[in-house]
Amino acid sequence: MKIVLVRHGYTIGNDLGTYTGWSDTKLSEKGIEELHEYRETYAYPKTDRYYTSDLVRTIxxxxxxxxxxxxxxESSPAFREIHFGDYEDIRWDQIDNIPYNEVYIRNQPHVNGxxxxxxALRIFGKLNAILDEMVVAREDSLTIVCHSGIVKTFLMxxxxxxxxxxxxxxxxxxxxYIMDVDYDVVNKLVTMNNYIEIPKK
Known part of the structure; x- marks a missing residue:
């Protein structure tokens, strides 16, 4: 099966330098302009199914x-960005505490995030449910437009x-990225064969 992961365009939150996990920040003018350009210059694959998170920037x-x-x-909350807890909507350079990524990779609870x-439980639970449906429908490709932390977690x-x-x-x-995976429907196991960056046309 083929799974295409796309990160949302540049947002107002990116421009402000804030932690915007579940906060519903919008695309910036820069982000909109870049996406118009990317649509013409990058070969986004067509797939059998298309999913986004339920946040406006991915839709x-x-x-x-x-x-x-x-x-x-479907636009699903399962594919939302990491929830940054008490850091939501706070600028990165105004954080005196531990940066969120430092505790995320150690799997430690932090500031209610x-x-x-x-x-991983929410994104792979949803992915397995989708892949089960696709096996029945004899489909073999899907696209998920999501967030940086979700793309990174999928790949890790x-x-x-x-x-x-x-x-x-x-x-x-x-x-x-475009991921080539195998799916064992009996054991609900997703195995990565390889992955590549979305190429230019």
Whole structure:
């Protein structure tokens, strides 16, 4: 099966430098302009199914890349960004406490936010449910427009990569990865064969 992961476009929250996990920040003018350009220059694959998180920045990104004529199968809270707890909507450079990524990769609870275990459980639980439906429907490809932390978590668990690589995994706004995976429907096991960056046309 083929799973395409796309990060949302550049947002107002990105511009302000804030922790915007579950906060519903919108795409910025820069983000909208970049997505118009990327649609013409990058080869976003067509797939059998299309999913986004339920936050407006992923839904708007999807529409700008794939157009209104391509339907979204579901916009699911399962594919939301990491919830940053008490850090939500606070600028990164105003945090005197431990940076969130430092505790996320150690799976430690922090400032009422999500751990890597909690995030992995919700995204892979949803992914398995989708893949089960796809096996029945004889479909073999899907796209998920989501968030940086979600793309990184997918890759760390499936590649697999050390959690210490969290900071090093590139997740440019509006771009992402194409993963080739096998799915064992009996044992609910997703195995990564390889992955590549979304290529230019």
């Amino acid at each position: 708007d990104t999807f529409k700008l890349i794939y157009g209104d004529e391509t339907p979204i199968n 999500e751990t890597i275990s909690q995030v 668990f499936l590649a697999p990569l050390s959690f210490d690589t969290f900071r090093e995994i590139a997740t440019p706004n509006g771009l992402g």
